[in-house]
Amino acid sequence: xxxxxxxxxxxxxxxxxxxxxxxxxxxxxxxxxxxxxxxxxxxxxxxxxxxxxxxxxxxxxxxxxxxxxxxxxxxxxxxxxxxxxxxxxxxxxxxxxxxxxxxxxxxxxxxxxxxxxxxxxxxxx
Amino acid sequence: xxxxxxxxxxxxxxxxxxxxxxxxxxxxxxxxxxxxxxxxxxxxxxxxxxxxxxxxxxxxxxxxxxxxxxxxxxxxxxxxxxxxxxxxxxxxxxxxxxxxxxxxxxxxxxxxxxxxxxxxxxxxx
Numbered sequence: 084x085x086x087x088x089x090x091x092x093x094x095x096x097x098x099x100x101x102x103x104x105x106x107x108x109x110x111x112x113x114x115x116x117x118x119x120x121x122x123x124x125x126x127x128x129x130x131x132x133x134x135x136x137x138x139x140x141x142x143x144x145x146x147x148x149x150x151x152x153x154x155x156x157x158x159x160x161x162x163x164x165x166x167x168x169x170x171x172x173x174x175x176x177x178x179x180x181x182x183x184x185x186x187x188x189x190x191x192x193x194x195x196x197x198x199x200x201x202x203x204x205x206x207x208x
Numbered sequence: 209x210x211x212x213x214x215x216x217x218x219x220x221x222x223x224x225x226x227x228x229x230x231x232x233x234x235x236x237x238x239x240x241x242x243x244x245x246x247x248x249x250x251x252x253x254x255x256x257x258x259x260x261x262x263x264x265x266x267x268x269x270x271x272x273x274x275x276x277x278x279x280x281x282x283x284x285x286x287x288x289x290x291x292x293x294x295x296x297x298x299x300x301x302x303x304x305x306x307x308x309x310x311x312x313x314x315x316x317x318x319x320x321x322x323x324x325x326x327x328x329x330x331x332x333x
Binding site for chain 1: 254255257265268269273275276277278279280281283284287289290291315
């Protein structure tokens with residue numbers, strides 16, 4: 084199963100210039116698989132902890148969206164001075180989180196998460 | 209002062225096809241000005257309440273980003289099945305929130321918020 088997951092993660096990581104890390108994580112904050120090739124490039128920033136921290140917002144955002152009839156949550160993105168994070172639920176239990184440099188191709192990142200999420204959902208089921 | 213605020217809000221609203229509403233709001237959830245021309249187009253969805261609800265996430269996200277050295281928060285976007293919301297802090301006390309249909313031009317919305325936020329920061333100071 085791990086290859087079916089590692090493959091799409093590598094596609095996303097290689098496909099976006101400026102990708103720092105990509106992780107497939109459970110809603111409980113436990114990672115299934117992570118690509119984080121050069122942690123030293125951003126040593127002051129704790130990308131992994133930030134993913135876990137942001138993931139705790141996911142259920143909150145999801146509930147709000149449903150409460151106000153905006154429908155199911157498809158994507159959450161957070162841009163800060165030194166890092167952009169795009170988070171996309173894969174199914175009820177797992178989500179993808181892609182960390183990018185601020186100058187990375189945001190649109191390409193969103194696109195790859197969107198097209199590869201169903202592949203990962205299939206691998207997890 | 210209200211014209212200096214209404215002007216940029218109209219520019220954003222007119223500039224993005226698929227814009228449902230744009231609001232300049234205090235971090236406390238009180239709106240300064242809102243353009244919400246056709247509420248009947250999305251009568252099942254309570255866009256205004258959703259903005260207030262999401263705004264409560266802002267300070268949380270901001271604190272997390274700073275804690276993990278990602279720097280100041282620049283943008284938060286939330287895409288759901290029936291609505292996309294882009295939120296951008298204008299200064300310490302106010303933020304812009306743009307509600308879009310899912311098929312609207314997301315990139316154009318982000319761009320207009322980014323370039324007009326400084327104008328609004330000037331009008332508020």
